[in-house]
Amino acid sequence: MTSLHKLPHCFSCRYHDPSGHLVCAIHPFGPLSDRCADYVAISEVAEQGFWVPEGWAFDGGELYRLAASELLxxxxxxxxxxxxxxxxxxxxxxxxxxxxxxxxxxxxxxxxSI
Structure with a gap:
C-alpha cells in the first residue's frame, strides 16, 4: 500500500480530498516534492465567487465552520x-x-438540497 504524502497546507487547498482516501484530485498520493505547484487556497476560490465546502463559510477572507444552528x-x-x-x-x-x-x-x- 502506498502512503500518502500530505503537505501541511493540503487541507486548505481547493483540490483536497477530505475523505482521506486521496490527498487531492490532482495528486492522489500527494505532490512529489515539499512544494505543490497546483495549490489553490480555498479562500482565493471563495473570494472569486466559486465553490465553498459544505458546512463552511468565509468571513473577511477567513474560512470557518458553520455552527450547528446555521446548518439546521x-x-x-x-x-x-x-x-x-x-x-x-x-x-x-x-x-x-x-x-x-x-x-x-x-x-x-x-x-x-442533497
Whole structure:
C-alpha cells in the first residue's frame, strides 16, 4: 500500500480530498516534492465567487465552520416539511419507508438540497 504524502497546507487547498482516501484530485498520493505547484487556497476560490465546502463559510477572507444552528436552517416550503412539491403541490407518499430523494414525478421538480 502506498502512503500518502500530505503537505501541511493540503487541507486548505481547493483540490483536497477530505475523505482521506486521496490527498487531492490532482495528486492522489500527494505532490512529489515539499512544494505543490497546483495549490489553490480555498479562500482565493471563495473570494472569486466559486465553490465553498459544505458546512463552511468565509468571513473577511477567513474560512470557518458553520455552527450547528446555521446548518439546521429549514426551508419551510421543502417537501420534507410540507409533504408536497413546492412547484405543483403534488403530495408525496409518506408511507412506511423514508423518502430520500424528493424529486416530483408530476412536474419534474428536482430536490437539489442533497
Amino acid at each position: 436552517q429549514t426551508d419551510d416550503s421543502h417537501p420534507i416539511v410540507t409533504g408536497c412539491c413546492p412547484r405543483c403541490g403534488h403530495r408525496f407518499d409518506l408511507g412506511d419507508s423514508p423518502v430520500v430523494h424528493w424529486d416530483c414525478p408530476s412536474c419534474r421538480w428536482l430536490d437539489d
